[in-house]
Amino acid sequence: xxxxxxxxxxxxxxxxxxxxxxxxxxxxxxxxxxxxxxxxxxxxxxxxxxxxxxxxxxxxxxxxxxxxxxxxxxxxxxxxxxxxxxxxxxxxxxxxxxxxxxxxxxxxxxxxxxxxxxxxxxxxxxxxxxxxxxxxxxxxxxxxxxxxxxxxxxxxxxxxxxxxxxxxxxxxxxxxxxxxxxxxxxxxxxxxxxxxx
Amino acid sequence: xxxxxxxxxxxxxxxxxxxxxxxxxxxxxxxxxxxxxxxxxxxxxxxxxxxxxxxxxxxxxxxxxxxxxxxxxxxxxxxxxxxxxxxxxxxxxxxxxxxxxxxxxxxxxxxxxxxxxxxxxxxxxxxxxxxxxxxxxxxxxxxxxxxxxxxxxxxxxxxxxxxxxxxxxxxxxxxxxxxxxxxxxxxxxxxxxxxxxxxxxxxxxxxxxxxxxxxxxxxxxxxxxxxxx
Numbered sequence: 001x002x003x004x005x006x007x008x009x010x011x012x013x014x015x016x017x018x019x020x021x022x023x024x025x026x027x028x029x030x031x032x033x034x035x036x037x038x039x040x041x042x043x044x045x046x047x048x049x050x051x052x053x054x055x056x057x058x059x060x061x062x063x064x065x066x067x068x069x070x071x072x073x074x075x076x077x078x079x080x081x082x083x084x085x086x087x088x089x090x091x092x093x094x095x096x097x098x099x100x101x102x103x104x105x106x107x108x109x110x111x112x113x114x115x116x117x118x119x120x121x122x123x124x125x126x127x128x129x130x131x132x133x134x135x136x137x138x139x140x141x142x143x144x145x146x147x148x149x150x151x152x153x154x155x156x157x158x159x160x161x162x163x164x165x166x167x168x169x170x171x172x173x174x175x176x177x178x179x180x181x182x183x184x185x186x187x188x189x190x191x192x193x194x195x196x197x
Numbered sequence: 198x199x200x201x202x203x204x205x206x207x208x209x210x211x212x213x214x215x216x217x218x219x220x221x222x223x224x225x226x227x228x229x230x231x232x233x234x235x236x237x238x239x240x241x242x243x244x245x246x247x248x249x250x251x252x253x254x255x256x257x258x259x260x261x262x263x264x265x266x267x268x269x270x271x272x273x274x275x276x277x278x279x280x281x282x283x284x285x286x287x288x289x290x291x292x293x294x295x296x297x298x299x300x301x302x303x304x305x306x307x308x309x310x311x312x313x314x315x316x317x318x319x320x321x322x323x324x325x326x327x328x329x330x331x332x333x334x335x336x337x338x339x340x341x342x343x344x345x346x347x348x349x350x351x352x353x354x355x356x357x358x359x360x361x362x363x364x365x366x367x368x369x370x371x372x373x374x375x376x377x378x379x380x381x382x383x384x385x386x387x388x389x390x391x392x393x394x395x396x397x398x399x400x401x402x403x404x405x406x407x408x409x410x411x412x413x414x415x416x417x418x419x420x421x422x423x424x425x426x
Binding site: 044120177 | 331
């Protein structure tokens with residue numbers, strides 16, 4: 001909870017602040033082993049993050065990309081060989097973020113036709129899972145390609161059962177703070193795909 | 198005299214808001230929604246150093262009795278928007294989000310005295326639900342003087358026919374006062390007594406706020422509904 005005491009020492013913890021030599025939480029989160037994991041929150045872009053974005057504007061020297069934040073990213077056309085038009089979905093890497101949150105991305109790749117699922121960005125690690133375990137589970141069960149951007153956009157593409165994949169993503173979003181989720185998602189996918197055949 | 202009206206808080210009730218909360222405080226019914234951080238428009242109001250916090254307090258046309266129940270911009274709603282905004286500017290860590298705005302919307306559906314305290318309490322839950330970093334979760338409560346005695350949490354009649362009324366918002370972590378207004382007159386002793394009453398009451402309110410947020414995660418739901426039992 002915001003304002004809750006986390007540590008009696010001035011530890012530097014992400015999503016916490018230090019006042020009077022003590023560390024306090026700033027968000028609703030789970031605290032264990034000196035780490036605070038927020039349960040909700042806006043996406044703060046960081047270099048090296050992989051994001052899914054939507055081309056919002058075509059400019060003279062590049063593209064402006066919407067990525068589910070207050071800040072839109074800039075993609076220079078010098079960095080890429082493809083051409084995009086408005087509304088295209090791309091997968092890209094954040095290359096630079098400055099102190100006024102101007103964001104630049106590169107290594108862009110156009111995504112195949114598919115659908116966009118918006119989730120909270122703090123839940124993306126759960127959707128990807130440990131060593132991609134969760135994404136692999138959904139991919140193999142539904143036959144879809146899944147691109148999870150760190151910004152909270154999940155792109156579901158391919159000829160598989162996209163409805164089921166979307167349901168699974170939504171299920172993970174709602175239950176992201178619980179344990180044993182991969183098994184439950186696997187069971188859910190199994191029972192659902194059994195029904196539909 | 199230290200009795201609160203029954204308070205019920207539900208967090209995460211709106212699908213499209215980033216954070217939301219609904220509070221029933223006695224006969225008050227208030228809905229709070231938080232949007233942001235999003236790009237700050239108009240642009241000339243944005244800051245390169247911090248997020249701009251905005252608040253709109255509004256009463257529904259059907260919300261209340263007599264002069265209270267007026268919707269639309271009025272002196273009163275402007276004042277309340279301002280005091281609520283200023284309370285939250287103290288706790289929101291706005292430096293994390295330059296060039297953005299954080300909007301707090303408070304809609305009073307039914308009013309019965311003490312709406313500003315209930316509004317602050319609900320908005321604090323909505324902000325926490327939105328995951329906006331804050332130094333503390335504010336809770337607020339009013340105290341009043343009726344028949345020469347100090348009492349906590351006045352309703353509309355107690356407020357109108359009492360001698361004095363004093364809404365206070367606390368930062369429970371530090372004990373700082375973030376909103377502090379007074380109608381009528383109080384002596385120094387009465388003021389000290391009132392502050393103590395309010396502090397004790399705000400502890401109870403804080404517990405309810407924390408419970409409301411915990412409940413969101415204990416009973417996760419895919420669709421957000423507002424069901425009042």
